Amino acid sequence: MTIDVATGIARILKQEGVAWVSTFPVCRVNNALGREGVPMLMMRDDRYAVAVADAFSRITAGKRTGVCTFQGGVNAAGMQYAYAGLAQAYEDGSPVLCITDGVPIGSSGNSQFDVASSMKTVSKWFGYLDKPERVPEFMRRAFTMLRSGRPGPVILAVPNATGTYDDTADPYIPVKGWKSAPDPVDVRAAVTLLLQAQNPLIYAGEGVIYADAADDLKALAELVNAPVITTLKAKGALPENHPLFVGVRGDQVAHYLTKSDLILAVGSSLSPGRFSHGIPEAAKKTIIHCNVDELHINKMYPTAQAVIGDARLTLQALLKEVSERTSGTGRPAGNVAAEVKAARDAGLAKYREVMASNEKPINPYRVYGDLMQVLDPHNSFVTHESGNTRDQLSTVYDTLMPRGFLGWGNVSTLGFSLAAAIAAKKAFPARASVAVTGEAGLGYMLGNLEVLLREKLGVTVVHISNGGFAGYGPGFWGPGHDPFTHAVLGPNEVDMAKVLGALGLHTERVSEPAEVKPALQRALAANESGRPAYIEYLCCQYPVYGQWVGRSME
Numbered sequence: 352m353t354i355d356v357a358t359g360i361a362r363i364l365k366q367e368g369v370a371w372v373s374t375f376p377v378c379r380v381n382n383a384l385g386r387e388g389v390p391m392l393m394m395r396d397d398r399y400a401v402a403v404a405d406a407f408s409r410i411t412a413g414k415r416t417g418v419c420t421f422q423g424g425v426n427a428a429g430m431q432y433a434y435a436g437l438a439q440a441y442e443d444g445s446p447v448l449c450i451t452d453g454v455p456i457g458s459s460g461n462s463q464f465d466v467a468s469s470m471k472t473v474s475k476w477f478g479y480l481d482k483p484e485r486v487p488e489f490m491r492r493a494f495t496m497l498r499s500g501r502p503g504p505v506i507l508a509v510p511n512a513t514g515t516y517d518d519t520a521d522p523y524i525p526v527k528g529w530k531s532a533p534d535p536v537d538v539r540a541a542v543t544l545l546l547q548a549q550n551p552l553i554y555a556g557e558g559v560i561y562a563d564a565a566d567d568l569k570a571l572a573e574l575v576n577a578p579v580i581t582t583l584k585a586k587g588a589l590p591e592n593h594p595l596f597v598g599v600r601g602d603q604v605a606h607y608l609t610k611s612d613l614i615l616a617v618g619s620s621l622s623p624g625r626f627s628h629g630i631p632e633a634a635k636k637t638i639i640h641c642n643v644d645e646l647h648i649n650k651m652y653p654t655a656q657a658v659i660g661d662a663r664l665t666l667q668a669l670l671k672e673v674s675e676r677t678s679g680t681g682r683p684a685g686n687v688a689a690e691v692k693a694a695r696d697a698g699l700a701k702y703r704e705v706m707a708s709n710e711k712p713i714n715p716y717r718v719y720g721d722l723m724q725v726l727d728p729h730n731s732f733v734t735h736e737s738g739n740t741r742d743q744l745s746t747v748y749d750t751l752m753p754r755g756f757l758g759w760g761n762v763s764t765l766g767f768s769l770a771a772a773i774a775a776k777k778a779f780p781a782r783a784s785v786a787v788t789g790e791a792g793l794g795y796m797l798g799n800l801e802v803l804l805r806e807k808l809g810v811t812v813v814h815i816s817n818g819g820f821a822g823y824g825p826g827f828w829g830p831g832h833d834p835f836t837h838a839v840l841g842p843n844e845v846d847m848a849k850v851l852g853a854l855g856l857h858t859e860r861v862s863e864p865a866e867v868k869p870a871l872q873r874a875l876a877a878n879e880s881g882r883p884a885y886i887e888y889l890c891c892q893y894p895v896y897g898q899w900v901g902r903s904m905e
């Protein structure tokens with residue numbers, strides 16, 4: 352049958368199980384999506400259109416592909432605005448599919464902005480669909496790249512959405528996605544090193560979550576009795592009440608990173624950015640680097656042994672090899688779990704104290720402590736923002752299942768938490784979904800809060816209102832790193848609960864520590880009937896953050 356390109360794309364998306372597409376208009380594929388009955392989640396700007404789809408892919412660990420559309424072509428205003436979302440998705444390795452109008456054939460070189468070269472800098476693949484009959488091929492390639500290998504965004508540019516082709520000539524068959532298993536020689540060599548080590552440490556990255564390998568990680572950690580730290584993006588890959596779990600960040604994490612003589616990194620790029628740990632004295636340690644892609648091997652640190660393949664198949668192969676070599680007994684337990692507990696208790700003591708604090712203004716840790724008491728860790732979703740909330744929550748928030756908490760941000764782009772909370776609600780409608788933000792993140796979100804109301808998304812935005820931009824480390828204020836650029840209108844000047852209440856959200860403004868929990872409970876109750884909520888907690892400027900090892904505290 353002869354169909355047009357946009358209709359062909361819409362039908363293939365349905366075949367691939369795509370249940371909705373986030374967008375900010377205009378994009379010529381949108382009308383076909385509408386006609387074909389693919390619901391569109393219309394955000395209020397193009398960056399959020401990308402961010403919601405990106406977050407959906409992350410939260411579902413790529414099992415369900417987030418798809419978005421935005422304006423492109425010669426008038427690429429939408430694309431230019433979407434670039435921030437694309438760059439973030441690329442930086443964090445998120446398998447999101449982005450569809451945009453392509454520059455029409457015959458119009459290249461017309462605009463100043465070069466679409467193709469800019470899109471290539473932020474994608475695993477940028478496909479320019481130059482012939483209508485190539486629709487099935489391009490969609491196959493897109494889904495192959497989205498579901499195989501190192502995750503990353505794929506961008507399809509459609510220059511002629513109304514061009515037609517015969518969809519029976521090359522019928523579309525959904526793409527499975529493929530994995531690779533590691534070389535057994537490398538597995539044996541890695542296990543030899545692992546069994547020789549005195550103080551091995553497992554460093555788990557988000558690849559474990561994408562590979563669905565949380566159980567395999569746990570099994571290997573238990574067999575080799577090694578402590579585990581996870582990256583920010585992998586938070587929850589090991590249940591954080593597990594006796595071998597050290598932390599994501601904090602003094603105890605620094606202690607183990609320093610003390611270890613061998614690091615078994617699985618599913619992490621080991622690229623120390625602003626929000627991941629460096630490895631102290633890396634050249635003196637033995638680094639086993641298990642990754643799906645050779646891109647990261649020998650990147651910042653010398654790799655003693657690379658094991659290249661899917662994280663799950665790799666962990667299973669390591670598990671089998673260790674088991675065979677040790678007749679199923681693994682490494683002796685020793686005092687590892689007791690030491691981990693002591694280090695964790697010591698590292699977390701100062702936070703646990705303030706999590707119960709009755710001081711006024713409210714201590715932000717009190718909000719996090721109460722959040723943990725109110726939410727069911729097996730039936731909720733929490734995410735942080737850029738700034739204090741990232742560093743504080745990732746230090747203390749106990750996550751008991753993958754994606755019970757979404758850590759994000761090799762670079763952390765302000766405002767992403769709202770996109771993540773929306774995506775979590777779409778992925779798991781029955782779960783409570785909470786974004787914890789500061790003033791800056793909230794500023795980025797404002798226009799998009801209307802989406803919550805329009806779509807009846809029962810999401811709660813928790814605002815740690817500390818009267819300005821703290822950022823990270825000692826903060827922007829006082830002796831902090833940006834003393835001239837932290838002041839914004841705070842709770843004394845603006846009643847944000849009133850502003851957002853007028854918009855239609857359930858809102859509360861809380862200054863009493865004893866009200867932290869009841870306010871959360873009321874917000875979550877409102878969420879259950881599809882009403883979004885905003886709670887402003889009037890908080891102090893609290894300067895304890897934990898640490899990213901090897902980063903200065905500027």
Ligand SMILES: Cc1ncc(C[n+]2csc(CCOP(=O)(O)OP(=O)(O)O)c2C)c(N)n1
Binds near residue numbers: 740819821823
């Ligand atoms: C798009 C973007 N621009 C700039 C930054 C740099 N930045 C990080 S945190 C921050 C301020 C955060 O202040 P606030 O939201 O009030 O959170 P607080 O740290 O006070 O809790 C800024 C400007 C960023 N992360 N993202």
Ligand SMILES: [Mg+2]
Binds near residue numbers: 821
């Ligand atoms: Mg602030």
